[in-house]
Every structure is written in C-alpha cells, then in structure tokens.
Amino acid sequence: MKMHGTMNVNHAGHLEIGGCDTVELAKEYGTPLYIMDEPFIREKCRSFVKAFSSLYPDVEIVYAGKAFLSMAQARIMEQEGLSLDVVSGGELYTASGAGFPAEKIYFHGNNKSPEELRMALDLGVGHVVVDNINELKTLNHIAGFLGKKQRILIRLSPGITGNTHQYIQTGQLDSKFGFPLYQDIAFEAVKQALSCKNLMFAGLHCHIGSQILDIKSFVTAARIVIEFAARLKSELNCESSVLNLGGGFGIYYTKQDRELLPLTLAEEIVTAVKETLNRYGLPYPRLVLEPGRFIVGNAGTTLYTVGGIKEIPSVRKYVFIDGGMADNPRPALYQAKYQAVVANKMNRTPAQEVTIAGRCCESSDVLIRDIMLPRVEKGDLIAVLSTGAYNYSMASNYNRIPRPAVILAGGGKADLIIQRESYQDLIKNDIIPDRLKKSCDF
Numbered sequence: 462m463k464m465h466g467t468m469n470v471n472h473a474g475h476l477e478i479g480g481c482d483t484v485e486l487a488k489e490y491g492t493p494l495y496i497m498d499e500p501f502i503r504e505k506c507r508s509f510v511k512a513f514s515s516l517y518p519d520v521e522i523v524y525a526g527k528a529f530l531s532m533a534q535a536r537i538m539e540q541e542g543l544s545l546d547v548v549s550g551g552e553l554y555t556a557s558g559a560g561f562p563a564e565k566i567y568f569h570g571n572n573k574s575p576e577e578l579r580m581a582l583d584l585g586v587g588h589v590v591v592d593n594i595n596e597l598k599t600l601n602h603i604a605g606f607l608g609k610k611q612r613i614l615i616r617l618s619p620g621i622t623g624n625t626h627q628y629i630q631t632g633q634l635d636s637k638f639g640f641p642l643y644q645d646i647a648f649e650a651v652k653q654a655l656s657c658k659n660l661m662f663a664g665l666h667c668h669i670g671s672q673i674l675d676i677k678s679f680v681t682a683a684r685i686v687i688e689f690a691a692r693l694k695s696e697l698n699c700e701s702s703v704l705n706l707g708g709g710f711g712i713y714y715t716k717q718d719r720e721l722l723p724l725t726l727a728e729e730i731v732t733a734v735k736e737t738l739n740r741y742g743l744p745y746p747r748l749v750l751e752p753g754r755f756i757v758g759n760a761g762t763t764l765y766t767v768g769g770i771k772e773i774p775s776v777r778k779y780v781f782i783d784g785g786m787a788d789n790p791r792p793a794l795y796q797a798k799y800q801a802v803v804a805n806k807m808n809r810t811p812a813q814e815v816t817i818a819g820r821c822c823e824s825s826d827v828l829i830r831d832i833m834l835p836r837v838e839k840g841d842l843i844a845v846l847s848t849g850a851y852n853y854s855m856a857s858n859y860n861r862i863p864r865p866a867v868i869l870a871g872g873g874k875a876d877l878i879i880q881r882e883s884y885q886d887l888i889k890n891d892i893i894p895d896r897l898k899k900s901c902d903f
C-alpha cells in the first residue's frame with residue numbers, strides 16, 4: 462500500500478495526515494469525512510511549476526477547479542501562484558467569493574449560458590475558452606453590449622483518443638468538446654473569431670481527456686496544435702500568443718497505475734513543444750498547463766465508519782460503510798479503482814479479503830472489491846486513499862444523504878473548510894404547494 466504526502470503511522474498504530482490522528486479527526490468531525498493534506502497540495506503545486514518553468518521561458522500553471530474547488534482551495538492556489546480554470550457560473554462565483562484575481566481565470570465549458578458569460582465579463586476574467594460557434598457569437602454580442610474586448614482561446618478537438626476510460630476521453634473526433642480539425646471546422650472558427658470586433662484571439666487550447674498516464678498522448682497533442690498554429694500564421698497571419706495544452710495528467714491510485722513525475726512530464730512535453738515551434742519558425746508562445754487531479758488527487762483521503770459486516774460463505778465478505786457512491790461516484794460511474802486501509806489498525810497484518818460496500822440503495826454502490834485488510838469490526842475506520850479529485854466535486858444527495866464535511870490538515874492542525882450538510886440543508890429548497898399542505902379541518 463502506497464502512502465502519500467504527510468501520511469504516517471503514529472505510536473498508537475493510527476493513520477496520521479498532516480500531523481493529525483485520523484481517529485481523533487473522526488471523533489471531532491464525524492464520518493464520512495474528506496481530509497485534504499495541505500502541505501502535500503502545496504508541494505505538488507511547487508513541483509509542477511518548478512519542473513515546467515525550469516525548461517520553458519514563459520509558463521502559466523492553471524489549476525483545474527473542477528477536480529476540487531472551495532474558497533479555501535482557491536486561496537491556496539492563489540498563494541502558490543497558480544491561475545484557475547473554472548467551468549461553470551458556480552465555480553466562477555466560488556473563485557470570486559474567495560477573492561481570486563479574475564484576470565488569472567480561464568473560463569471553460571461546452572455550453573456556457575449567456576448569464577454565465579455576462580458574469581465572466583462583469584468580473585473581468587482573463588480568458589474565455591470558446592467551445593463552439595454559438596458561444597463565439599453570443600460572447601461577441603455580450604462583450605459589445607458591455608463595451609468590452611474579451612481575450613479568447615479557441616478550443617480544438619485534435620482527434621486524439623487518450624488512453625483512459627471512454628467516459629473521460631475528450632480529444633477524439635467524436636467529442637462534445639471543441640472545434641475539430643476535421644474538414645477545416647477549427648480553421649473556419651478561427652477565421653470567424655478574427656472577424657469578431659469585440660473579441661481578441663489570444664491562442665489555442667486542447668484537452669484530450671482525464672487520468673492519462675501515457676505521456677506520448679500529450680506530446681502528440683502538442684505537436685498537432687502547434688502545426689495548426691503554424692497554418693494560422695501562414696494562411697491568416699494570425700499569431701497564437703497562448704498555447705494551452707490542458708490537463709488530464711494521471712495519478713497513482715493502485716499498483717496498476719504508473720506514477721507520473723512532474724520533471725519527466727515537463728521534459729517530454731517541453732521538448733516536443735520547442736522542437737515543433739522551431740521546425741515551423743514560430744515564436745515561443747506562453748505555455749499553459751491545467752493540472753487538477755495531479756494537484757489534489759493523492760492529497761485527499763476519505764474516512765468512513767464500519768457499520769456492519771455481511772459474510773456469504775465461500776462467496777464474499779462485505780464491509781458496510783457509512784458513505785459510498787453519494788460521496789464517491791467514480792467506481793460506480795467508470796469502474797475507478799482505489800486503495801484503502803483500516804485507519805485505527807495500521808500496524809495489523811492483512812488477514813482477510815473483503816469488499817467495501819456503500820450504504821446507497823444500488824447494487825453498484827461498491828467502492829472497492831476484493832481487498833486484503835486486517836480483520837475488520839463494527840466501528841473501525843476505513844480510509845480510502847487518493848480521493849482528493851472528483852469526489853467532493855461530484856458528490857450528490859442521492860438517497861437524501863447529506864454531503865460530508867471537508868477539512869484541511871497540516872502541521873498537526875485541522876481546519877474545517879466545508880461544513881457537513883444537515884438534514885435541514887436537504888429540505889431548505891423544498892416547497893410544499895398550498896394544495897398539498899395539511900388541513901386543520903376535521
């Protein structure tokens with residue numbers, strides 16, 4: 462079992478994160494509980510920035526907020542010098558509420574509403590990443606109405622199928638995202654963008670998928686996008702001052718996953734970028750990368766309390782926890798794999814194979830199948846590792862289950878950054894029409 466960041470086993474045989482005993486955290490904050498390792502988040506930011514900045518003259522690292530975003534997380538990203546990628550009005554509102562500099566925000570999304578675009582322009586976001594012709598026209602109209610000239614990137618669909626689950630591939634030809642290079646669709650989109658008097662074409666963007674561990678996919682995408690930039694320069698005299706290669710950098714979840722190192726990523730990507738730019742005689746644009754999962758994925762851990770155990774002789778032993786697909790839908794959604802430990806029995810030897818099952822009324826609510834753990838009992842704490850990305854951000858109230866709290870751990874101190882939802886929170890937006898209200902007439 463691979464430990465990440467500040468994880469440690471203390472004298473009591475308990476899992477520690479950020480110097481905090483997870484058993485004590487469970488007592489204070491309850492379970493399920495998301496724990497974010499603050500020192501590890503900061504270290505991942507710094508290592509990524511350092512790796513690319515050491516090899517390329519003009520680099521901007523943009524945190525992909527969809528992985529996990531809260532106002533506290535936005536503050537950490539600003540302190541670490543990262544920009545921010547948002548994909549909705551809600552994420553934009555969160556960033557604004559945290560005081561994140563709007564000029565360092567990239568606004569993505571394949572179906573931004575006019576209200577969201579208006580909000581982005583009112584706040585003064587640095588770049589809007591345009592995903593389709595309808596958005597291009599709408600954005601130009603809104604910018605004109607507001608008397609603004611908005612910097613944009615054109616999102617390309619480079620025709621690459623990233624080596625990942627089909628549900629999280631985004632760069633292939635048949636994708637809902639971006640302008641395909643196919644039949645000059647992207648080329649015509651850039652021509653139209655250049656004719657929009659209220660927009661300023663700044664460059665190109667692409668994103669080929671999520672949880673990609675094959676660096677060659679990123680290298681191929683970079684070369685394709687630069688070749689397209691060279692065509693724009695040659696045929697339209699249009700210079701791309703920004704080259705945004707997106708994110709999707711995979712992380713280690715289980716022993717089947719390769720661990721990507723920032724410097725290895727940087728060396729291979731930057732080498733391909735420089736070689737291709739030099740081949741076409743293009744000036745070096747600003748190189749933008751958008752890590753999200755890579756920053757927070759391994760920094761997150763989810764604590765659960767064991768409620769019951771069900772053994773089917775010669776078939777399977779189920780360990781039931783007080784969370785599941787409502788706080789982590791990834792295993793049910795696309796068969797994501799995780800590691801787990803018994804946080805209060807870290808010094809015990811694995812002695813039994815169990816399946817960790819959630820509490821939701823779905824047969825697919827199984828977080829981990831067939832994992833070796835020490836003998837598990839009711840009341841034990843299960844810690845599922847590497848849950849920092851796409852867990853809280855994808856959590857739901859399915860079965861009317863309140864979403865868990867999130868704490869930030871570091872230096873032996875824990876801070877609550879998102880409160881646990883209450884039952885009152887679940888019904889605060891419910892409305893009973895008058896005709897359904899209880900009558901006092903008897």
